Amino acid sequence: MSTELQRVVETLRNTMDMRTEWRMMNSLPAGAQLKDLPADLPASLRTFLTVANGATCGDVSIFSASTAEEMQFYADPISGAEITLGREKWLCCGVIVDDPFFVNRLSGEVWYFPDTGVEWWKSSSFEKAADDFTSFFLRFVAGSCYVDVSATGREDQWAELLRQVGLLE
Secondary structure, X not given: OOHHHXXXXXXXXXXXXXXXXXXXXXXXXXXXXXXXXXXXXXHHHHHHHHHOOOEEEOOXXXXXXXXXXXXXXXXXXOOOOOOOOOOOOEEEEEEXXXXXXXXXXXXXXXXXXXXXXXXXXXXXXXXXXEXXXXXXXXXXXXXXXXXXXXXXXXXXXXHHHHHHOOOOO
């Protein structure tokens, strides 16, 4: 398990307790037991779910182990979509605002649809965010890239919490 991931999640959990709106709008629940997680999850996502079984962090939501399966419709091919996905290769593990992001089941890489002003499934822009889920969480959820993917940028309460703990300048 990544000690950095564990440290950051614990720091965020403890800091959320400082202000009511941080607790009301965000969550980093306790981790799941490894035995309760599907065996076919990419390793880095499995690790994350043992630290926090899902999360709501401002504009980014990460599905819990019990919710993930029912959200896989996002990976189904859509007629007329610019990018063809599929459940065999892609696992939808959460949403950024209203747009899904995915873990490649084979490589473990995390990919997302950057905001281009069109609905995600109509977008031709599908970009790699990180080599693994831990790196994605530390950069895009609990780090400097959060303001690049959030709808409100530096002006929301999650960005404020990140600044409070020194994870965002």
